[in-house]
Amino acid sequence: xxxxxxxxxxxxxxxxxxxxxxxxxxxxxxxxxxxxxxxxxxxxxxxxxxxxxxxxxxxxxxxxxxxxxxxxxxxxxxxxxxxxxxxxxxxxxxxxxxxxxxxxxxxxxxxxxxxxxxxxxxxxxxxxxxxxxxxxxxxxxxxxxxxxxxxxxxxxxxxxxxxxxxxxxxxxxxxxxxxxxxxxxxxxxxxxxxxxxxxxxxxxxxxxxxxxxxxxxxxxxxxxxxxxxxxxxxxxxxxxxxxxxxxxxxxxxxxxxxxxxxxxxxxxxxxxxxxxxxxxxxxxxxxxxxxxxxxxxxxxxxxxxxxxxxxxxxxxxxxxxxxxxxxxxxxxxxxxxxxxxxxxxxxxxxxxxxxxxxxxxxxxxxxxxxxxxxxxxxxxxxxxxxxxxxxxxxxxxxxxxxxxxxxxxxxxxxxxxxxxxxxxxxxxxxxxxxxxxxxxxxxxxxxxxxx
Amino acid sequence: xxxxxxxxxxxxxxxxxxxxxxxxxxxxxxxxxxxxxxxxxxxxxxxxxxxxxxxxxxxxxxxxxxxxxxxxxxxxxxxxxxxxxxxxxxxxxxxxxxxxxxxxxxxxxxxxxxxxxxxxxxxxxxxxxxxxxxxxxxxxxxxxxxxxxxxxxxxxxxxxxxxxxxxxxxxxxxxxxxxxxxxxxxxxxxxxxxxxxxxxxxxxxxxxxxxxxxxxxxxxxxxxxxxxxxxxxxxxxxxxxxxxxxxxxxxxxxxxxxxxxxxxxxxxxxxxxxxxxxxxxxxxxxxxxxxxxxxxxxxxxxxxxxxxxxxxxxxxxxxxxxxxxxxxxxxxxxxxxxxxxxxxxxxxxxxxxxxxxx
Numbered sequence: 153x154x155x156x157x158x159x160x161x162x163x164x165x166x167x168x169x170x171x172x173x174x175x176x177x178x179x180x181x182x183x184x185x186x187x188x189x190x191x192x193x194x195x196x197x198x199x200x201x202x203x204x205x206x207x208x209x210x211x212x213x214x215x216x217x218x219x220x221x222x223x224x225x226x227x228x229x230x231x232x233x234x235x236x237x238x239x240x241x242x243x244x245x246x247x248x249x250x251x252x253x254x255x256x257x258x259x260x261x262x263x264x265x266x267x268x269x270x271x272x273x274x275x276x277x278x279x280x281x282x283x284x285x286x287x288x289x290x291x292x293x294x295x296x297x298x299x300x301x302x303x304x305x306x307x308x309x310x311x312x313x314x315x316x317x318x319x320x321x322x323x324x325x326x327x328x329x330x331x332x333x334x335x336x337x338x339x340x341x342x343x344x345x346x347x348x349x350x351x352x353x354x355x356x357x358x359x360x361x362x363x364x365x366x367x368x369x370x371x372x373x374x375x376x377x378x379x380x381x382x383x384x385x386x387x388x389x390x391x392x393x394x395x396x397x398x399x400x401x402x403x404x405x406x407x408x409x410x411x412x413x414x415x416x417x418x419x420x421x422x423x424x425x426x427x428x429x430x431x432x433x434x435x436x437x438x439x440x441x442x443x444x445x446x447x448x449x450x451x452x453x454x455x456x457x458x459x460x461x462x463x464x465x466x467x468x469x470x471x472x473x474x475x476x477x478x479x480x481x482x483x484x485x486x487x488x489x490x491x492x493x494x495x496x497x498x499x500x501x502x503x504x505x506x507x508x509x510x511x512x513x514x515x516x517x518x519x520x521x522x523x524x525x526x527x528x529x530x531x532x533x534x535x536x537x538x539x540x541x542x543x544x545x546x547x548x549x550x551x552x553x554x555x556x557x558x559x560x561x562x563x564x565x566x567x568x569x570x571x572x573x574x575x576x577x578x579x580x581x582x583x584x585x586x587x588x589x590x591x592x593x594x595x596x597x598x599x600x601x602x603x
Numbered sequence: 604x605x606x607x608x609x610x611x612x613x614x615x616x617x618x619x620x621x622x623x624x625x626x627x628x629x630x631x632x633x634x635x636x637x638x639x640x641x642x643x644x645x646x647x648x649x650x651x652x653x654x655x656x657x658x659x660x661x662x663x664x665x666x667x668x669x670x671x672x673x674x675x676x677x678x679x680x681x682x683x684x685x686x687x688x689x690x691x692x693x694x695x696x697x698x699x700x701x702x703x704x705x706x707x708x709x710x711x712x713x714x715x716x717x718x719x720x721x722x723x724x725x726x727x728x729x730x731x732x733x734x735x736x737x738x739x740x741x742x743x744x745x746x747x748x749x750x751x752x753x754x755x756x757x758x759x760x761x762x763x764x765x766x767x768x769x770x771x772x773x774x775x776x777x778x779x780x781x782x783x784x785x786x787x788x789x790x791x792x793x794x795x796x797x798x799x800x801x802x803x804x805x806x807x808x809x810x811x812x813x814x815x816x817x818x819x820x821x822x823x824x825x826x827x828x829x830x831x832x833x834x835x836x837x838x839x840x841x842x843x844x845x846x847x848x849x850x851x852x853x854x855x856x857x858x859x860x861x862x863x864x865x866x867x868x869x870x871x872x873x874x875x876x877x878x879x880x881x882x883x884x885x886x887x888x889x890x891x892x893x894x895x896x897x898x899x900x901x902x903x904x905x906x907x908x909x910x911x912x913x914x915x916x917x918x919x920x921x922x923x924x925x926x927x928x929x930x931x932x933x934x935x936x937x938x939x940x941x942x943x944x945x946x947x948x949x950x951x952x953x954x955x956x957x958x959x960x961x
Contacts, residue, residue, distance in 0.1 A: 197917065199916070199917060199918035199921075200918055200921045200922060204918075208918075236917045237917065238901070238917040238918065238920065238921040240921065243855075243859075243861070243862060244658070244862075247653075247654070247855075248654040248655075248898060251649070251650045251653045251654035252650055252654060252902075255648075255649070255650065268763075269859060269861060272763075272765050272767070272857045272858075272859065273855055273856070273857055273858075275767075275857060276767060276855070276856030276857045277856070280779070292763065292765075343752060344764075344859065344861055345763035345764055345765045345859050346763075348762065348763045348764050349762070349763050351762065352762040369752070372861070372864075583762060587767075590699070590767065590768075590769070591767065591768075591769045592769050
């Protein structure tokens with residue numbers, strides 16, 4: 153009955169010995185000693201669990217781009233180094249992975265959690281560790297305000313912006329915002345911080361234009377949706393917005409098919425519009441629309457050809473070759489590209505070919521300026537629009553379009569839309585101001601930003 | 604050898620009835636506690652603190668609470684995650700809604716709120732028992748999940764349902780570094796385990812155990828089942844609630860209801876079953892097993908792969924991790940159904956008789 157602490161302490165001592173052992177099994181390029189130290193990037197991936205079909209292609213694209221960068225000669229000669237850690241989309245495991253990897257190889261340059269739950273947890277830790285958290289297309293929307301969220305970078309898309317674009321799109325389809333009055337929009341969402349993010353914006357827009365929003369939460373992992381779709385059948389909403397992830401997406405589309413809800417009136421967020429979501433449903437998903445976070449499936453982009461010729465042709469590709477260029481693969485690729493460009497921007501200030509630490513990386517990410525020419529040089533012509541970030545705007549670009557599944561592949565079916573700053577900015581300022589008050593953060597001034 | 608009681612005579616009832624009647628035990632425990640307070644902060648790095656030791660301490664506290672209810676009072680609960688959530692969200696609300704509320708006060712008030720909720724959900728235990736009670740406590744889990752996801756007041760109208768707190772301040776001591784957090788959790792855990800140990804040795808603990816062993820007989824000898832069962836629910840929920848508040852405030856800093864899902868309830872119940880029901884030290888064994896082992900396996904397997912020059916993918920590692928973990932659970936339950944704590948006490952009995960154990 154006694155020996156209270158012995159269990160814990162003995163285990164801790166044993167573990168510390170085991171863990172302190174040089175666990176240097178980093179995959180990828182091992183930089184020669186003579187060159188500058190390699191930039192280290194933790195890869196928080198999930199290749200197991202309910203969200204693996206969507207997590208794996210993202211991680212493959214993410215790693216392939218880093219391999220491509222190394223094959224292209226690194227960032228002004230500085231090579232990249234990375235190590236994967238399996239989170240299974242679970243917040244506590246994600247935090248453990250982050251803690252495990254953040255100090256390796258001189259310290260992580262930036263971290264991309266690919267989970268809104270893990271993002272929330274890391275948001276608390278990043279300022280202390282001075283490691284930027286890049287959440288390209290996810291995370292908390294108010295973190296666009298870099299004055300309060302100094303270390304969060306929801307680059308090229310937040311959920312509020314995405315929801316705003318969806319409302320703009322249906323307004324255009326209906327023939328103007330005034331036609332939205334009296335319309336019913338149902339939001340089928342993953343019952344987690346991720347799924348709840350768009351609610352605030354939709355309610356704001358609903359007040360402005362007089363449409364109603366019906367909230368239909370779906371519990372993790374999202375395979376049980378019979379009741380949800382029964383409600384949709386009863387209420388007959390004019391549009392259904394889908395905010396799902398993993399197996400929940402294909403389940404929703406199958407249920408829509410079963411209840412006979414027209415797929416043409418369904419709009420998914422950019423995490424609900426990839427090949428794994430629709431390919432099992434195939435023809436049944438025909439007409440289903442989703443946001444494209446700038447890019448869609450891009451098998452013909454130059455960067456993809458480079459990946460195939462410089463990485464996969466040499467037998468070093470990550471994951472199956474057929475998936476190269478698919479939607480989520482592209483998302484991972486672009487996420488990696490943005491962090492590489494952050495390092496490049498930081499090198500522009502702190503010395504070309506030098507190793508960049510977390511604080512310098514933040515400056516780099518706040519000063520990304522990818523114009524069309526830079527994108528063309530990188531092989532992203534036609535894939536995305538220019539991105540320019542600043543200290544106060546950590547998003548950098550608010551453009552998106554819609555793509556539609558034709559039964560075999562995704563095709564763009566709309567023009568470019570831009571998230572409406574007049575709607576988004578006040579919401580971002582209000583929410584981030586509240587966060588600053590709660591956490592007693594003093595917002596950064598423009599002078600602080602120059603440091 | 605060193606663990607021999609020859610020549611130790613107890614001359615007072617007091618010395619016979621203390622927690623550790625054998626002086627060697629007493630010194631070892633004191634040494635371990637002193638080492639945990641003074642030695643560990645000097646030895647381990649940030650990763651061990653933040654990823655392993657702090658979660659281990661907090662979940663040990665929660666397992667201790669569950670053990671009081673399940674192990675000592677015999678009331679199976681599947682609502683532990685819910686009481687953690689109540690503790691965390693109540694503490695959060697006390698902190699932001701009452702101006703000048705110290706964080707430690709909020710955490711303890713969160714525990715008290717959890718105790719009150721625990722009593723309410725413990726009422727069915729007066730009529731149903733065993734597996735039926737487990738199902739009834741499951742209601743607590745689903746109710747709390749629902750409440751914290753849907754009732755916006757609890758999350759202070761946060762748009763995503765996620766809440767966060769600033770660093771804790773305790774009488775001028777700002778708890779922000781991993782070492783501070785570790786010491787804070789350790790301090791609370793030591794105080795709470797001492798209290799728990801004394802509770803279960805005292806009159807109320809004996810009532811709980813009587814109810815556990817046979818409630819009709821206990822009633823016949825004059826134990827009030829309502830008082831005994833509800834007090835077990837209250838004390839247990841208090842512990843679990845404080846652990847939940849610590850989990851939110853100290854470990855995560857920002858959390859959502861998913862942090863206290865049904866998985867957490869099962870995890871805590873497994874800790875108690877594997878560690879040892881009705882044993883304080885078993886809670887620590889169980890927490891160590893459930894918290895540390897998966898992470899340990901996850902890090903060791905690639906090294907083992909390296910030994911044989913195999914490239915191990917992380918997907919394979921996490922599949923093998925789950926398989927080994929499951930196999931170990933089955934192994935322990937077959938070899939020692941009374942939990943790791945029983946293995947431990949058997950070992951100690953043998954040590955006392957060394958070199959002629961039987």
